[in-house]
Amino acid sequence: KNEVEQSPQNLTAQEGEFITINCSYSVGISALHWLQQHPGGGIVSLFMLSSGKKKHGRLIATINIQEKHSSLHITASHPRDSAVYICAVQKTSYDKVIFGPGTSLSVIP
Amino acid sequence: EPEVTQTPSHQVTQMGQEVILRCVPISNHLYFYWYRQILGQKVEFLVSFYNNEISEKSEIFDDQFSVERPDGSNFTLKIRSTKLEDSAMYFCASSGTGEKLFFGSGTQLSVL
Numbered sequence A: 001k002n003e004v005e006q007s008p009q010n011l012t013a014q015e016g017e018f019i020t021i022n023c024s025y026s027v028g029i030s031a032l033h034w035l036q037q038h039p040g041g042g043i044v045s046l047f048m049l050s051s052g053k054k055k056h057g058r059l060i061a062t063i064n065i066q067e068k069h070s071s072l073h074i075t076a077s078h079p080r081d082s083a084v085y086i087c088a089v090q091k092t093s094y095d096k097v098i099f100g101p102g103t104s105l106s107v108i109p
Numbered sequence B: 001e002p003e004v005t006q007t008p009s010h011q012v013t014q015m016g017q018e019v020i021l022r023c024v025p026i027s028n029h030l031y032f033y034w035y036r037q038i039l040g041q042k043v044e045f046l047v048s049f050y051n052n053e054i055s056e057k058s059e060i061f062d063d064q065f066s067v068e069r070p071d072g073s074n075f076t077l078k079i080r081s082t083k084l085e086d087s088a089m090y091f092c093a094s095s096g097t098g099e100k101l102f103f104g105s106g107t108q109l110s111v112l
Helices: none
Strands: A004-007 A010-014 A019-025 A031-037 A043-049 A052-056 A059-064 A069-074 A083-090 A097-099 A103-108 B005-007 B010-013 B019-024 B031-037 B044-050 B053-057 B065-068 B075-079 B088-095 B107-111
Touching: A004 A083, A010 A019, A019 A031, A019 A083, A019 A103, A031 A069, A043 A052, A043 A059, A043 A069, A069 A083, A097 B031, A097 B044, B005 B088, B010 B019, B019 B031, B019 B088, B019 B107, B044 B065, B044 B075, B075 B088
Parallel strands: A010 A103, B010 B107
Antiparallel strands: A004 A019, A019 A069, A031 A043, A031 A083, A052 A059, A059 A069, A083 A097, A083 A103, B005 B019, B019 B075, B031 B044, B031 B088, B044 B053, B065 B075, B088 B107
């Protein structure tokens, strides 16, 4: 069984739509990461969460430790948001990051 | 923002040859990692490195793989005798104390 699951696997949205990507995990963690991977392959860290909620621009990430669930929201989506969004967890600080399968997002103008 | 630098961006090699992938982590970071991503698959952990030694390695990281931090700035991944299935994008990452991970832009390794 995968330790990190994401849904949906693929998502197509119209420009301007509100987008939610979900992540569930099965292990105890010290931190959860949301990462963005563009078609060129590079990985960018968006958020690192251990509790509550974080916001950066149009991106919002939340985590519920008790339910082992996190969501990434994108408000007013734009075609440049098209990328693969990856949820990843760390069991302890500085431990390896366990990657989820990713959600491929395509935002259409 | 500080960057993790990886070289080369692309590497083509013949099966059985040795390759060295290079990374320059962010200067004050203490924790270093190598990950790889086979085309169409999720990113997989290879090895973590702290205090000049391997802190954890995956099943993938067999005797053909080694890591070094030879001079306090570079962090290298060596594959001694490459196999076709080693073809992948290899990512280096580093982090400081309680900080988010910073990833390099990756090295695309193609083994022919």
